[in-house]
Amino acid sequence: MGLGSLASRALRSSSSSRVLSTNPRYNLIRTIVSTPELHKPEAATEAASEPDLPKRTPIAGARVHFPNPDDVIEVFVDGYPVKIPKGMTVLQACSVAGVDIPRFCYHDRLSIAGNCRMCLVEVEKSPKPVASCAMPALPGMKIKTDTPIAKKAREGVMEFLLMNHPLDCPICDQGGECDLQDQSMAFGSDRGRFTETKRSVVDKNLGPLVKTVMTRCIQCTRCVRFASEIAGVQDLGMLGRGSGEEIGTYVEKLMTSELSGNVIDICPVGALTSKPFAFKARNWELKGTETIDVTDAVGSNIRIDSRGPEVMRIVPRLNEDINEEWISDKTRFCYDGLKRQRLSDPMIRGADGHFKPVSWRDALAVVAEVLHQVKPEEIVGVAGKLSDAESMMSLKDFLNRMGSNNIWCEGNGKYLDADLRSGYLMNTSISGLEKADCFLLVGTQPRVEAVMVNARIRKTVRATKAKVGYIGPPTDFNYDHDHLGTTPETLAAILDGNHPFSAALSTAKNPAIIIGAGIFDRQDTAAILSLLNSLSAKFKNLITPEWNGLNVLLLNAAQAAALDLGLIPESDSGMESAKFVYLMGADDTNLDDLPKDAFVVYQGHHGDKGVYRANVIFPSTVFSEKEGTYENTEGCVQQTVPAVPTVGDAREDWKIIRALSEVCGVRLPYDSISGVRSRIKNVAPNLLRVDEREAAVFSGLLKPEGSGKVSAVPFGVTVENFYMTDAITRASKIMAQCSALLAKK
Amino acid sequence: MLARLASKRLLEIRQAFRQSPQTIRSLSTALNYVSSNLCFLASKSFDLDSTGGTCAFSDFIDLVCLFGVCVQHIDTPENNPNVPWEFNEANKPKVNEILSHYPSNYKQSAVIPLLDLAQQQHGGWLPVSAMDAVAKVVEVAPIRVYEVATFYSMFNRAKVGKYHLLVCGTTPCMIRGSREIEDALLKHLGVKRNEVTKDGLFSVGEMECMGCCVNAPMITVADYSNGSEGYTYNYYVREHHKLHYYPFSHFNEDITPKRVVEIVEALKRGEKPPHGTQNPERINCGPAGGNTTLLGEPKPPPCRDLDAC
DSSP, X not given: OOHHHHHHHHHHHHHHHHHHHHOHHHHHHHHHOOOGGGGSHHHHHHHHHHHHSOOOXXXXXXXXXXXXXXXXXXXXXXXXXXXXXXXXXXXXXXXXXXXXXXXXXXXXXXXXXXXXXXXXXXXXXXXSXXXXXXXXXXXXXXXXXXXXXXXXHHHHHHHHHHHHSOOOGGGOTTTTSOHHHHHHHHHOOSSOOOOSOOOOOOOOOOOSXXXXXXXXXXXXXXHHHIIIIIIOOTTOXXXXXXXXXXXXXXXXXXXXXXXXXXXXXXXXXXXXXESTTTTTOOGGGOEEEEEEOXXXXXXXXXXXXXXXXXXXXXXXXXXXXXXXXXOOHHHHHGGGGGGSSBOOXXXXXXXXXXXXXXXXXXXXXXXXXXXXXXXXXXXXXXXXXXXXXXXXXXXXXXXXXXXXXXXXXXXXXXXXXXXXXXXXXXXXXXXXXXXXXXXXXXXXXXXXXXXXXXXXXXXXXXXXXXXXXXXXXXXXXXXXXXXXXXXXXHHHHHHHTOSHHHHHHHHOSSEEEEEEGGGGGSTTHHHHHHHHHHHXXXXXXXXXXXXBOEEEEOOSTTHHHHHHTTOOOSSSOTTTTOSEEEEESOOSSOOTTSOTTOEEEEEESBOSGGGGGOSEEEEBOOTTTSOOEXXXXXXXXXXXXXXXOOOXXXXXXXXXHHHHHHHHTOOOXXXXXXXXXXXXXXXXXXXXXXXXXXXXXXXTTOOOTTOOOOOOOOXXXXXXXXXXXXXXXXXXXXXXXXXXXXXXX | OHHHHHHHHHHHHHHHHHTOGGGOTTHHHXXXXXXXXXXXXXXXXXXXXXXXXXXXXXXXXXXXXXXXXXXXXXXXXXXXXXXXXXOOTTXXXXXXXXXXXXXXXXXXXXXXXXXHHHHHHTTTOOOHHHHXXXXXXXXXXXXXXXXXXXXXXXXXXXXXXXXXXXEEOSHHHHHTTHHHHHXXXXXXXXXXXXXXXXXXXXXXXXXXXXXXGGGOSEEEEEEOTTTTTTOXXXXXXXXXXXEEEEEOOSOOTTTHHHHHHHHHHHHHTTOOOOOSOSOTTOOTTSXXXXXXXXXXXXXXXXXXXXXXX
């Protein structure tokens, strides 16, 4: 709700009425009408006014979905007829009709509170203005949003709101993107009648992420509803009453949710703002770049706000199919890791064990020389968890040309079969999870592995009371669940049918099984996968032509694309016999088995774990600085967009490998990012279809070969510390604070 | 410069009061009030050092009492979430009785009666662990109980005396002299507002309109001396909550504050002074010396006489 739209609406209505009275064509139309009833002047204005209404477009792409054609009702918004399904509120009807109603407490994704009263509109035959957010639209209702009564009512509400709201916009971080500020420009008075002192409220400590200035709070309760409904932490509440009313936790308590940063976005005023972003920049100084997040395999849509070469903050972007309009705290606050611990120059480790900055030419020459001295089967390449498809393609092409096919991506393990796409994707899709009525989570803790997927499951469980079964180590859930067991043997019991949960699975219409990517590191991966395939054979509803409920929840942004591109190790003994290891941003690979004399090249953006063992460092770029293709866990392909320039002498990953290939004498045949992409097209054409989900080939009943017996080893915890999972988040100071204060002990 | 000095001093005061349990209740709001008025203080050269923290703070308390009390909980040795608290054996059947009044899927409806029971069990006030216990009984998050307990002024979240004396502060009582009544009480008991006397018997608070303005000024004595013994749900307001109303008529600056002191002394001796009007010439809300109007049978209103129309 911007000031502009309000102002333009006011202008539009006044100008259109002027046109109505003075337009000569209008008079002409009246005279030539031959219908007798239109000769009466009142009837004529009524009939003629309709075509004169300007065409309106729904606000923010509001879509009307009619689940039942009988339930369609028609209401009139400022005289403009609009068809809506029964049960919509007046406010929703107005937004379909293209009228944006000012509001503070109402939020599309939260329950209706109706306590700010800013959305008052006039309804014909109603004695008082009505709060449109809470009033259901009734057939034939005549809603007037632009009348003096509605305006006066909103002005009254605004005056009361501003009574206790401090006039500290110049020092408020919300300034420039504040709903109250914007709407006070339309409905506020230029002076106040309130002569008492304003009330003040004690600030609350909600942790290292959310800064509170509670005196600015207007008690809309959006944060309270967000915390209890979406985030599933019952921490915030509305305490006291009357003028002493305040938002708080009552007892001293931090907000321990992995979604807590979203209260910053939904707060309509500056009461809850970002602590790390406090007093750093004004929103109009920032350049927004619409890109995606790579800290987990969900690929949340984000906007990177940058000023000059610096990323100032990250905010979510609406994508109904992936992250709705929320993002996790890790996504939002990892940005300070983008500027710390960065590798800016190529470096070679000298004889004394210290790194010395060198030129690209020298560094590439050294690596090329070493590469030619080792046998092809002793070369190993590992792509890191943040790698984009382009760089993984070039790494694979390059090492293949050097004679090695021992290239894999972190987190995919040795035992995974990448032949069938359905074997490693979330086949139901993230938004499709809302249709599920029974969940079985196997060895996955979605709350820390993929926050947005967990939010989606929670949404479903809240809405439909879907049953959730969980097999894995005891962990935190923010919805009701049954802890069925800790080992894969529970899965076997469910398959046998003598487990209570089998009944739930067989009666469910759309059951969904979600397997954590943590099982890829287990020796019995194939056995577990074959067990799941047997499950899908036993429970017929698991895989039907309309529904594929067998899902894998991946951990890292690079995983899906790596498997699509076929980054699978050729031999089981990758590291033990390696003489040359090419780590492309791989920091979480276990290098203990590596022979002491092996030569390690680390190509990456952060001085993280991989650097300790490296002999040569190639500096590369992070996701905010490059154009790269990522595939998320549901197989949706998205691309990052560079928001800020690179640091120092760093280059994009694929360019470094392309340069190295030339020095090695096996020149890769592409010189531009589009060249790499046309190469990708030959291997995995789906990676070029951006924002599309390529459905996996139907493969329910193919049993992986060599499936043995599942072991009795319990499933492990895959993500130990939610706030620190990769090189960027480990470099981030904010994430360090979070893991110190908020991480579950 | 002055502002900086004042703010530094303020921090010291804040720390000093953190340790003093008696003054905790209004602390945050008080300090908050201070911070918003720092400039005012600084401009008046408010010498906090020479008057001493307590003195300055008591002034703030008075100011704060006009604005209500703080809703945020501050941990003290006797009131923190780690203090164990549960309904005692005598009250456990009552808890089940209260819960039986509501459908099992709307257990949270029982939160107010349960809080009241907990308050009576705990000598008239609700420590945070008692609220947690109630939350466990009604199966909601503790914050949902805190919301209710902070909303109703009848739930005391800081310690009160066995007899909690509540002086009406609404306009009719105020113009009939409730301030003087309160002053007399505070002076006699030697406490501040919302403070408990040393013997733990009395505390003085404020209650808004008791709905009997014809007998203004009024005080309420909340009698927690018997705990929740003999408590039954149906009886709750009349018998056992012991809300005695002491309306004073013939209000006179000399007499009535005296009468209030007499009542306090009687309570201290363990007597139960008669509730209702303290003017012997009056019966309930009637005027002194008997009725002066409405002596005969009132005439029916003419408009109701349908035949006459």
